[in-house]
Amino acid sequence: MPPILYKADGSPPARAVMMVIDILGINVEQRNLNPVLREQDAPEFVKKNPMRTIPWLDEGDFWLADSHAIMIYLIQKYGKPEHSKLYPTDSRKRATVHQRLFFDCGILFQRLRAVMAPTYMGRLTEMSKGMIRNIVDAYAMLEDYLSENLYMADEVITIADLSIASTMATLVGLVAIDEERFPKLTQWYNNMNKQDYCIRINIPGGKEHSDGLKALMANTKFHQKSKI
Numbered sequence: 001m002p003p004i005l006y007k008a009d010g011s012p013p014a015r016a017v018m019m020v021i022d023i024l025g026i027n028v029e030q031r032n033l034n035p036v037l038r039e040q041d042a043p044e045f046v047k048k049n050p051m052r053t054i055p056w057l058d059e060g061d062f063w064l065a066d067s068h069a070i071m072i073y074l075i076q077k078y079g080k081p082e083h084s085k086l087y088p089t090d091s092r093k094r095a096t097v098h099q100r101l102f103f104d105c106g107i108l109f110q111r112l113r114a115v116m117a118p119t120y121m122g123r124l125t126e127m128s129k130g131m132i133r134n135i136v137d138a139y140a141m142l143e144d145y146l147s148e149n150l151y152m153a154d155e156v157i158t159i160a161d162l163s164i165a166s167t168m169a170t171l172v173g174l175v176a177i178d179e180e181r182f183p184k185l186t187q188w189y190n191n192m193n194k195q196d197y198c199i200r201i202n203i204p205g206g207k208e209h210s211d212g213l214k215a216l217m218a219n220t221k222f223h224q225k226s227k228i
């Protein structure tokens, strides 16, 4: 039996893993879960993934949650020499890749999640100034990371770029990148969007996600107005 990836096309961390699977060309069955309906809360899933998040990987006798951990695991398990640049062995380069992955996990995605959570609960009608400020502040950090290299952790694409690009593909639909203020981030994002796996997986999934969030906010606003 091939491993199973539980995912949603709109989910940024799921898209990051889906891009790694695509690049590695491995046989992983992909099954959809709807996070709006909380399908990940089914008891048989919670036993394997108590975080109740999407994505997670099920190998039958081994389960792994968190996109960043899954990406590293898949690269280490299935990566061939031609994939070595995605997860460099040089200890400083690898440490930089890890730092950028933790940045995505702990900062960038959390600033998107601050919008997602109240939107899914039907509490948000529009993004607050603080939410937008926090996202733009994260863009400024990414611009600074890019002062060293063309990509987030190296001169070439690593899994850090896949991770950050997956979050960015939703974020740009909510808060556009200011090209004048963030020229390096703009260039990086344009470069990522030329990659075949971004064109097929990340761009459409990001649009689906940000359009869905905006539609839910508009729906909440409509229902709040109709109650008055």
Ligand SMILES: N[C@@H](CCC(=O)N[C@@H](CS)C(=O)NCC(=O)O)C(=O)O
Pocket (backbone or CB within 6 Å): 010, 011, 012, 013, 014, 035, 040, 051, 052, 053, 054, 055, 065, 066, 067, 068, 105
């Ligand atoms: N750090 C996790 C974040 C995963 C995550 O929060 N996924 C969202 C969907 S995009 C989710 O499942 N949210 C449900 C929840 O947090 O309860 C990862 O990288 O996999």
